[in-house]
Amino acid sequence: MKISDFIHGLAEELEIESRLTANTNIKDLDEWDSLQAMVLISYVSEYFGVSLTGSDIHEITTIESLITKIGPERFEQE
Amino acid sequence: MGGNIIVTGVTSGIGLGLSTALLEKDCTILGIGRDISKLQRQINLESNKQFFFESFDLSDLGGIEELINNFISAHGKIDGFVHCAGIEETIPLSMYKVDKVRRIYEINVFAAIELLRIVSKKKNSNDGASFIFLSSVMGALGQSGKVGYCSTKAAILGMVKASAIELAKRKIRVNAVLPGIVTTPLTEKLFSELSEENISRIKDMHPLGIGEVGDITPVITFLLSNQSRWITGQSLTVDGGYSIQ
Ligand SMILES: NC(=O)c1ccc[n+]([C@@H]2O[C@H](COP(=O)([O-])OP(=O)(O)OC[C@H]3O[C@@H](n4cnc5c(N)ncnc54)[C@H](OP(=O)(O)O)[C@@H]3O)[C@@H](O)[C@H]2O)c1
Numbered sequence: 001m002k003i004s005d006f007i008h009g010l011a012e013e014l015e016i017e018s019r020l021t022a023n024t025n026i027k028d029l030d031e032w033d034s035l036q037a038m039v040l041i042s043y044v045s046e047y048f049g050v051s052l053t054g055s056d057i058h059e060i061t062t063i064e065s066l067i068t069k070i071g072p073e074r075f076e077q078e
Numbered sequence: 079m080g081g082n083i084i085v086t087g088v089t090s091g092i093g094l095g096l097s098t099a100l101l102e103k104d105c106t107i108l109g110i111g112r113d114i115s116k117l118q119r120q121i122n123l124e125s126n127k128q129f130f131f132e133s134f135d136l137s138d139l140g141g142i143e144e145l146i147n148n149f150i151s152a153h154g155k156i157d158g159f160v161h162c163a164g165i166e167e168t169i170p171l172s173m174y175k176v177d178k179v180r181r182i183y184e185i186n187v188f189a190a191i192e193l194l195r196i197v198s199k200k201k202n203s204n205d206g207a208s209f210i211f212l213s214s215v216m217g218a219l220g221q222s223g224k225v226g227y228c229s230t231k232a233a234i235l236g237m238v239k240a241s242a243i244e245l246a247k248r249k250i251r252v253n254a255v256l257p258g259i260v261t262t263p264l265t266e267k268l269f270s271e272l273s274e275e276n277i278s279r280i281k282d283m284h285p286l287g288i289g290e291v292g293d294i295t296p297v298i299t300f301l302l303s304n305q306s307r308w309i310t311g312q313s314l315t316v317d318g319g320y321s322i323q
Contacts, residue, residue, distance in 0.1 A: 013172065034276070038223045039170045041271055046173065054273035 001047055002076045007063060013043050022064045040066075048074050079103040079303055081157030081204075084146070084197065086136065086189070089116040091262030092212060093162030095291035096298055097121065101129060103299065108149040110134050110163065136163055136189035137181070146196050156203040158302040160210045161190045164230075166264050168223035168271060179226055186230035191237060194252070198245055206249045208302045211238055213254040215317045231256075235313050242311030251310040253301050258317025260289040286318035293318075 001009075003022070011020040014036055016029060026032055026040070041052050050070050052060075060066045067075065083100055087093030088109030097109055098121065106128045111117060114133055121129060130153075134145055150156065164186050169178060190211055197203055216224055217231030234254055242252040259265055259280060265288075269277050281288055297316050300306050315321055 015172075035170065035222055038168060039172065042169050042173045042223075051271065053270050054276065058273055 001074075002078050003067060004078060006047070006067070006075065009047075010040070010043060010063070013039050020063065022062065022067070024063050025061050026063065026066070027061065044070060050074075079299070080105060082106045082108070082149075082153055082155065083158040083160065083302065084108045084110070084149070084156055084193070085160045085162060086110045086193070087162030087164060087212075088131065089113050091162070091264055092257070092260065092291055092294050092298075093160070094120055096160060096162065096295045097129065099295045099299055100302075101126060104128070105158075106130075106153055108132065108146075108153075110136065110145070137184045139184065139188055139192050142189065142192050143196050146193070146202065150202055155201075156197050156207060158208050158210075159193065159197045159203075160212075160298055160302070161193060162212050163189065164212055164264075166227050166268060168268070169226060170223055171225050174225055182226040182230055183233075186227075187233045187237075190234060194237070194241060198241070198250060200248070203250065206304075206307070207251075208306070209241075209245075209250065209252045210298055210301050211252075211254045213238075213256045213313065215256050215258050215315060215321050217254070217256055218313070218315070219321060238313065239311045246310060249307075251301075251306070253306075253309060253311070254313045255294065255297055255301070256313055256315040256317065256321075257294050258284055258289060258315075258320035260291060260294055262291060283323070284318040284320045285323070289316070289318055 007020050014031060016031055037057050044050050044052055048070050056069050060069060083105045085093050085097050085107055088097050089111030097107055100107055109131045112133055112135055123131060132145055165182055211234045213234040214231040216228045217235050220228055238252050238254040245252060294316055
């Protein structure tokens with residue numbers, strides 16, 4: 001999956017109204033709450049087979065930091 | 079107690095603890111699970127002549143009958159059956175596509191019904207046998223991300239009541255046990271996905287604290303035994319008080 005597709009898919013799953021970019025801090029989003037965290041965990045698990053833990057979620061800020069957690073090498077070139 | 083008992087989910091958590099307890103009560107066990115290495119760490123399969131392990135994926139619903147028949151041909155009819163195999167998952171409703179729903183139903187519900195169908199046949203079980211299904215407090219309550227888990231565990235409660243009536247004429251009893259959170263690999267996985275704050279909130283919701291496998295197994299052995307001979311079709315909650323609040 002390319003990073004742009006990942007961000008696009010994530011915005012859809014989280015049903016985000018505003019534009020999501022690599023620099024967006026997900027925790028600043030109006031929609032962000034514990035249910036959104038659950039959607040994020042499931043989305044990442046489904047597409048990357050990576051299980052984010054509770055402390056991973058705690059540490060994540062921007063989409064970029066999320067990509068670092070998942071492992072940038074797992075993404076295809078744009 | 080003695081007797082031939084089938085236990086699914088025997089390689090881990092409640093099924094493993096139960097098998098250890100049943101071996102001490104002189105039962106002969108057909109244990110079903112997949113990963114034998116987890117089992118070998120706890121039970122010496124070489125020296126335990128009354129424990130028969132079958133590595134079997136219960137989502138292979140069509141193969142269950144042969145598995146049970148082979149055991150019965152060698153050891154005789156069944157006196158008890160406990161379905162501990164189960165999967166737990168947290169998936170938001172928006173991502174719960176039908177293939178995922180089917181997967182959790184296969185183990186938690188369809189395998190349970192197929193095992194019950196086979197084991198309850200007159201040629202396969204003795205009159206007065208006892209069948210126990212692991213539901214969960216989540217079978218009676220709800221939680222976000224648990225549409226699959228809660229609905230499979232609720233299905234068990236309906237199945238138990240209907241089959242208890244159907245099998246009563248042979249004095250066969252069917253009951254469900256609904257545990258609250260008990261420390262096993264299943265809950266360790268669940269907790270790994272949660273923040274410290276959420277974990278301590280869940281712990282606080284159990285007035286008697288979180289349970290151990292040993293808090294559940296005596297209830298199951300009681301339900302298997304003749305001492306519970308007038309109890310059938312029941313949903314027995316064992317949850318340290320979680321559901322009373
Ligand atoms: N622990 C709790 O807090 C809790 C609370 C309420 C209800 N329960 C219920 O109690 C039961 C036992 O839970 P547990 O905590 O002991 O779970 P666990 O430690 O995760 O063990 C689950 C068992 O199910 C077996 N299993 C899973 N999928 C299987 C498959 N496709 N084919 C064959 N076997 C399969 C596993 O075998 P392998 O690993 O070898 O594949 C393992 O032996 C479950 O039904 C659970 O829903 C547990």
